Amino acid sequence: MLVIYGMTQNLSQISKAYDPKQVEQKTYRLWEKSGFFDPDRLPKSYTLNPKPYTIVIPPPNITGSLHMGHALNATTQDILIRWHRMRGFKTLWLPGTDHAGIATQNVVEKELKKEGKNRHDLGRKKFEERVWKWRGKYGDIILDQLKKLGASCDWSRTRFTMDPDYVHAVLFAFKHYFDKGWIYRGERVINWCPRCSTSLSDLELEYKEEKGKLWYIKYPLKDKKNASVTVATTRPETMLGDAAVAVNPKDTRYKSQVGETLILPIKDREIPIVADKLVEAEFGTGAVKVTPNHDIADFEISERHNLPRYQVIGEDGRMTKMAGKICEGLTTLECRQKVVDELEKLKLLEKIEDYTHRVSKCYRCENTVEPLISKQWFLKMDELAKMAIRAVKKNEVKFHPKRWEKVYFDWLANTRDWCVSRQLWWGHQLPIWYCENKKGEDNYFLSLEKPKTCLKCKTCKPKQDEDVLDTWFSSALWPFATLGWPQKTKDLKTFYPTQVLSTDRGIINLWVGRMVFSSYEFLNIRPFKDVYIHATVLTREGKRMSKSLGTGIDPLELIEKYGSDATRFGLIWQAMGGQDIRFAEEHFLAGKKFCNKMWNASRFVLTNKPPQIKRGYQRRLTQNLTKEDKKFLKQLDEIIATTNKDLEQFRFGQALHRLYNFFWHTYCDSYIEYTKKQNSKETDKLLLYGLITSLKLLHPFIPFITEEIYKTLPLKNKKLLLIEEWPK
C-alpha cells in the first residue's frame, strides 16, 4: 500500500503501461472545468502581473477537418501558450473559424447537386439559409478535433467571421476605405472561374502544366498583296476578339511595319500593328495578337494604345454574340476547333507545334480559369502595401525563419490593386446600393444599413450590389475584429496587439500581409510581433499531402493509435526549423515510448517512499549534497535554461530533443540508477524535485500525461500543472 495524492491506492492499480485513452479525455475535461483557458478566470497570482500574451488561431475553414498542418500548427501554438501561461502571463489563445466564401459555397453546392438542384433553384436567400444550416451542423467539427489534440484555447471567446459583430467590423472597414476613396469600381481583366461564376484573385489560382499546341496564324496585310504577319498563339479562339498585333519596338524585323494595318482573318476586321515593350521578340514569331478582353497583359497593351475591346467569351465560358454567328454559343474548346478549321480553309495556318504551358486553375474547383473583362470593386494597394513593408523593414513584425520576409516583400512591392468583390452568395455582401433612376457611373452609394430612401434620387428603392467581399478581406481583420473592434472593448485594450502568429507559408501574402496593413490602418499598431512560419508536412516521399490524391494522413488516426501526447511529440520531434518535414510514423512511436518511459519512471519515484516536499520547493546547491546530486542539479539548471532559450527562438524540435535526452538519459539512466544505491533524504527530495521540474518543462509539449502524473504527486497545496509555476 502506498499513499498517493492523499488517498490510498494499491500498487496494482497503477498500470505498468501508460494508456492515453484512460487519461486524455478525462484530463481535458478537468482543464475545461477549471476555466483556466480563459485568461479572466486565471487565479489571482496571474492578475498581479497582468502582462498579456495573446495568440489568435488562424481560423480554419468551416469546411475543414483536422489535417497534419493544423495538427502541427495547433501543437506549436499550444506549446507557446502553455509555456507562457505557466510563466504567469495573462494568456489568451483565441479560437474561431472562417466562413471561407468560395470553399464553403462549393461544398454546399455539391450537396445540392446530389439532390439534383443548384443554387439558383433555391434563390439567394434560401441558399444562404442552407449554408447556415450546413455551418451549424459541420462548422465547428475542426474545433472539437483541436480539443482532442489538447489545444488550450479559450472556447468562450470563439469567433466566426460571419458573427453579427464580425460582419459589422467587416462593413465598417469597407466603409473606412470607401470614405477614404481607396475603394473604387473598375473594369479590368480578372480571373474568372466559369464553374464558380466568380472572380478570383491571382493568389487564388493554381497552375497546371498542360500539353497544348502553338498555332502559327497568318494575318494578311491590308495594303500589300500576299504579304502577312504571322502570330503564334495557344488560344486561337480568342483571335475573334483581337484588336491589334503587337511587336517589340526594338525588333528590327517588324520596325518598318509598325503602324500598318492587318486584316483579322475570319472577322475581316482591320487591326493595327503596334509596338509595345511587353512583347518579347524571342517568343514565337515575335509578333503577338492582342486580345484586350481576354488576357491580362493584352488588356494593359490595349490601354496604352487605346485599342477597342471585343468581348467574345462570356461569363458562362461560352462564345458570345460578338464572336460571330458561326461561333456563338460554343464552348471555347469547340470554338477553337472551329477557328482552326476555318483558318485551314483560308490557308492561313502556317504551322502547328506541340507546346507545354501553364494553365490557370481555380483553387477551389480546379476548372480552367478564363481571363475576362469585368466590372469589379478594387481596394487601392499602394499606401497599404507600403505600410506592410515598413512594418517588417523596421522590425516591428519579424518573420521566423527570417528568409520568409523575402516572399512577403516581393509580393507587396509588385502587388496590384486588390480585387475585393466576388460573385458569390456566401459572404459579406457589399454595402453598396444602386439608384434605379440615375444612369452612368455616379449611380451608387454606400450604406451599412438597408437605406429607407435612395441617397441619389430620393425616390427609388435602391438595389444592393449582389457581390460579396473576398473572404480574405474579412480574415485580414481577424486579430482585432475577434477582440471586439471597432468597439473599444476591454479585450481589445488588454490583449491587443497579439504576440505571435503561427501559420503556413502558403498564406504569407494571402493573409499575413493583409493583416499587417489592416492593423496599421485601423489601429496604428502591429497586429503581432512574431510571425512563425511552421514546417509543411509532406508525405514520406516528399510530396504534398492531398486529400483528393489520397496521400493525406489523418491526425485523428494517429491520436487513436498512439495517443494525443505522442502525436504532438511525433510532430514536434521533426519540427527542427527547416521548412518541410516528411511524414515518418516511427517518430510517433518514439513519442509513445517516451510517454511510457515517463510513466514508469514516475511510478518508480512515487512508489519508493517519496519524501514530502512543499509545492514551492526549490533545491539549490548546498553543502549537504553529494557530488552526484550536485552534478544532477547543474544539469537540471542547464535544461531549464536551454528549454527557455529554444522556445524563445521557436526551436521547438530542438527543445524537445534536449528534454527527451535529459529525461531519459540524465534523469532515468543516470540519476534514478544512482539513487537506487543511495540512502539519503536529500537525494530522495532531489529525485522528486527533478521529476516535478521535468513534468513542468515537458507539459507544453505533452500536456496530458504530465498533468496526470502531476496529479499523483505527494505535494501540498498543489494546483493543476496547467497553471503551475514554470521552473526558474
Next chain:
RNA sequence: GGGGGGUUAGCUCAGCGGCUAGAGCGCCUGUUUUACACACAGGAGGUCACAAGUUCGAAUCUUGUACUCCCCACCA
C-alpha cells in the same frame, strides 16, 4: 524567366569552423537486474551528393556542377 530550400547511417532527420560525425526508428547479440521488454547492456552500419578553393583544421565557409522539392511571374 526569377527566387528559396534540400542532398549526412537502411528510413526520417540533427549537427553548420575544431575532441573517435549524432538521435529516433529499423537491424544484430545478450539480459525477464523487483520503474519500464514501449525496457536494459552491448554491437553492426556513414569516402557527410560531386569538384575546386579558403584555412593549421571543412559535413560545416566560398565558387561551380549534378540531382530534387517548393514558391513567384503578363512567353502570348
